[in-house]
Amino acid sequence: MTKKIFYLIDEDVVPDVYRKVIEVKKILSSGKVNQVTEAVKIVGISRGAFYKYKDYVFLSSNDQLGNIVTFSMFLDHTKGVLSATLNRLADFGCNVITINQNIPINDVASLTLTVDTKEMTISIEDVIEKVKELNGVCSLQILARE
Template identity: 40%
Template structure:
């Protein structure tokens, strides 16, 4: 939920978020989430159909739609980009990918340069939403992996 202090100007207002257990939420917020899920799954085509189906007013839907999200949606948007220098030896990239999968990371993209002087740069984008708080563990394991000369986080979003 969003809370703003009345003494702050619009330019300095900062959004604050809270994690609230579902059974503590008002019915209008829960129904807004249900309506958004119906729309996202394609079970209804319009907002009017969605709010009718969950018995919610359109004004309540529009009031809350941009401020309430299921936690799993927020977690899904955790994509990191990692740059590594790998020795040019058979199986190193395969072991790196297996390690990421073992920590429940989902590799989205891989870009590898042609090896020069026995080294190749590899940049991978990984969806870490299923990893929990294991990103630091992943980076440490990558750095300790035989054949990985360097591993660093270069982007997160």
């Protein structure tokens, strides 16, 4: 079996038809239109061009490569601590992707939080420092970074 090779290519050098195929996919997935015929008319390509490339042209699922950080934290089981933590992260431009909070044990809840840091306004080290300063945040560390 031959191993498939995938290429990441800068948008500036991608043929226009590939960009339009991606745009058709976005329109269809958004629900703005229900049929390929309508979407290709909006974008300005033929149905044939769409069907020729639709299974081969994708936006990188790693468009956030290097911007995803997963934190592990322990929070006091006190009203408003999670909300304050999320608000502080949002203040710094972090966008929450996933939250997994476990049932508190001894009034402390463990939390795994994955954020997109693409639009972050300060360094990750400063984010950690500032969030740790919040009342009720017992610990915070980076669990993973992509």
